[in-house]
Amino acid sequence: MTTYHLEIRVRPRPGLLDPEGTAVHHALDSLGFPGLSEVRIGKIIDIAVDAESESEAVDLVEAMCRKLLANPITEDFTIVHRTDPALAGGAS
């Protein structure tokens, strides 16, 4: 068993109203930052999971996303491997 550190990024689906992103967009505009065309806000979930292999760990986390972590009606998710030990919180 190895402990795998995975990062899950959950985002509002494209085209879906994201009022939080819009509000931050306006705030950045009013601060004078140029060239801004879009701001979307999602969330990051860090998971450490014990598994026999990396693909098993990813399968497990994907199942977690489908069942609980993301709402398929409104959100998309991506799973990112966290190889940087600093990002992995030094747990491994």
Add this chain to the structure above:
Amino acid sequence: MRVAVVTFPGSNCDYDCYKALQLFPELEPVFVWHRERELGPVDALVLPGGFAHGDYLRAGAIARFSPVMSAVDAFARSGGLVVGICNGFQVLCESGLLPGALLRNDTLRFRSHDVHIRVETVETPFTSAYSEGQVLRMPIAHGEGSYYADPNTLAELEGEGRVVFRYVTSAGEALPEANPNGSAHGIAGILNRDRNVIGMMPHPERAVEEILGSTDGRGLFESLASVLRGAVA
């Protein structure tokens, strides 16, 4: 007739629902804690408002996996009457008993004030005491009440008369300024396909006595009482 008020850690409208049900002598409210695996002998269920499990992750997302929810699911799928109010509506959407999802209000504000909603259909066990097109006044109190569903689902809800309540002006017009949260089609409440499960963001249980400022919510509990009475008779 026993009506279970399903209570989660963080529910805060459970007693309001209990009291509202008590106004009707034929309804006997009972609390059912979320850790129960069985509902016992009940004739209807209310999932009250609040912030079940702190609304962490997404409103209703964690509550949906509470032990009691498999019993709720089985009860609803066997035709039992289920009312989800506010957080209860969010739980029903997360559980898949109702279609769609409730997103952050488009204003980004927690909206807590009276709204007007129009009764779009009385062909339901929850609105038979109202008349079609009737305009009701009752409070909302939510941060995530913006109803969202894909265009096909919205068309289905509209086509099958499953939009029960819509936000309107006091004159009964469905105008954008009457929509407090950016809900698609101004939707305030919907039904499942079998019309035995309702979810709504406004709080009928907070509008059942003069002292609360409105009695327009009574009709919902009255409809429920009369349907249950009929079922027994």
